[in-house]
Amino acid sequence: MSLKVACIQIDIAFGNPKKNRTHVEEKMKEALVNQPDVLVLPELWNTGYDLTRLDDIADENGDETKAFLSSFAKLHGVSIVAGSVAKKTEKGVTNTMYVFDKSGEYVSEYSKLHLFKLMDEHLYLQSGDQKHLFTLDNTLCSGVICYDIRFPEWIRVHTSAGAEVVFVVAQWPLPRLAHWKALLISRAIENQCYVVACNRSGTDPANTFAGHSLIIDPWGEILAEAGTEEETIFSTLDPVKVRDVRKQIPVFLDRRTEFYQ
Numbered sequence: 611m612s613l614k615v616a617c618i619q620i621d622i623a624f625g626n627p628k629k630n631r632t633h634v635e636e637k638m639k640e641a642l643v644n645q646p647d648v649l650v651l652p653e654l655w656n657t658g659y660d661l662t663r664l665d666d667i668a669d670e671n672g673d674e675t676k677a678f679l680s681s682f683a684k685l686h687g688v689s690i691v692a693g694s695v696a697k698k699t700e701k702g703v704t705n706t707m708y709v710f711d712k713s714g715e716y717v718s719e720y721s722k723l724h725l726f727k728l729m730d731e732h733l734y735l736q737s738g739d740q741k742h743l744f745t746l747d748n749t750l751c752s753g754v755i756c757y758d759i760r761f762p763e764w765i766r767v768h769t770s771a772g773a774e775v776v777f778v779v780a781q782w783p784l785p786r787l788a789h790w791k792a793l794l795i796s797r798a799i800e801n802q803c804y805v806v807a808c809n810r811s812g813t814d815p816a817n818t819f820a821g822h823s824l825i826i827d828p829w830g831e832i833l834a835e836a837g838t839e840e841e842t843i844f845s846t847l848d849p850v851k852v853r854d855v856r857k858q859i860p861v862f863l864d865r866r867t868e869f870y871q
């Protein structure tokens with residue numbers, strides 16, 4: 611079964627969850643014109659990197675975000691890999707991705723495992739401690755967040771468990787655009803999987819963001835790429851292609867894990 615994905619690359623208002631939610635809703639509605647199966651959003655789309663105010667503006671238990679995503683998914687019959695939001699928990703604030711299916715059912719959540727010190731995440735956020743595998747339309751997928759892509763071993767944990775699509779949501783800064791592209795293409799080639807990567811555009815007080823959301827096939831070919839401004843890109847993923855590439859060059863069977871410790 612093929613999967614049509616829409617990567618919704620947007621600008622994010624600094625520390626303004628209400629404005630961001632209205633904007634996200636508007637952009638998700640616009641994307642429906644092309645009848646995607648899955649909508650993908652960028653990282654921390656509710657608050658942006660307004661880290662010092664997270665205690666006031668993060669979503670309490672993710673309740674508002676979950677209600678909003680669930681009703682949108684159900685109303686429009688579309689799955690959502692909902693980027694991530696700042697979520698207030700008893701242990702502190704996490705950077706958390708939610709996934710909802712076409713009937714509006716909660717599928718999974720994942721809190722960013724690798725916190726990015728260069729942007730002070732370790733000072734304001736609690737890291738997650740779980741991996742992230744989920745199924746959409748009979749396809750096994752994984753979803754990770756931004757800095758996570760610099761850890762090939764973390765992506766491998768998911769693809770060696772069978773994930774055929776890796777969703778990446780990000781607020782990746784422009785000065786490292788070359789890394790963004792090289793890392794995503796490498797993750798696709800080495801894991802022989804689709805990589806669907808949704809970045810943000812625009813600026814905040816500290817950074818200019820790269821945009822260039824990408825959809826990459828299991829051979830490492832770019833199927834769709836956004837520019838630097840707000841833009842939604844689409845592509846249709848065919849899991850059969852993943853199986854064909856894995857058969858042609860059987861990387862997963864040829865691993866010598868006994869030597870990798």
Ligand SMILES: O=C(O)CCC(=O)C(=O)O
Binds near residue numbers: 757758760782786789
């Ligand atoms: O690894 C990088 O260069 C960017 C990572 C990042 O911006 C993040 O994880 O938020």
